[in-house]
Amino acid sequence: MMRFLRLCWFHFKLYTKNSYFVWLPISSTISIFLLQYLGAYASGTLASSNIWMISGTFGMWASTTTAAGSIGFQRYMGTLQYIVNTRIDDRVSVAAAITPASTYGLLAYLVALVMSVILRVGIHGLTIGTVLAIISLWLSALIMSLFIAAFFVFTPNAMTYEELIMIPILLLSGLFSLQLVQLPIFSVFQWLLPLATPIKFLLTEAVEFDILPWLSSLVLWSGLSWWLSSVLLKRANITGQIGGV
8 A cells, every 4th residue: 555655646746747737627627616606796696606616626527537648648758668567566557647637636626715715705515524525526536537547548649538528427427507416317327427426415515425326336437447447458568559659
């Protein structure tokens, strides 16, 4: 475990040296915050809005999707082949390289809170339960990023697909639609998408966290991530895709 944490810290320092990765969650959070602010200001609902929560989640997920881009970045730097060919399991090595994306994304919540203070927007639901839900959201995003990034071991164009991944998953998770969260069909998404349950808890200020569907979806994605990364990394090593540019 300590070795894995040291690897994560090493990759985190490299990750934060890239200006694209550093500024993406910040700019994404601010832009979505301002869009919501204009809408809430026009409708007179600033005092009761969840702007900071939605903006922080959006920014965190924007950072998480750069896990795909970080694989392409490592390939461009010529270090990907060395990351996956070490004494430890290839999957663990790749996981350590991907973890900084979602971890750095937690900064988005701080940015959203600062924006709320500056623009005097109501901050609701900031409790211990909220913090725990955000941690569960981060863990969900991390597990999903491992699955997503596995595909991009094969392609040098990973960054171009980040936007295709980002919005659809957030839409299905109910981040932009309280009406969707309240529909019975949303329970299906809770069992399939780990992000859905924490988002529902954060947006609706639910009394209880639906832990069973969250854990089930988390186990599902963890299993898929472990299996897919095993298959694709093995194939990439055989075909020489790891070192390709």
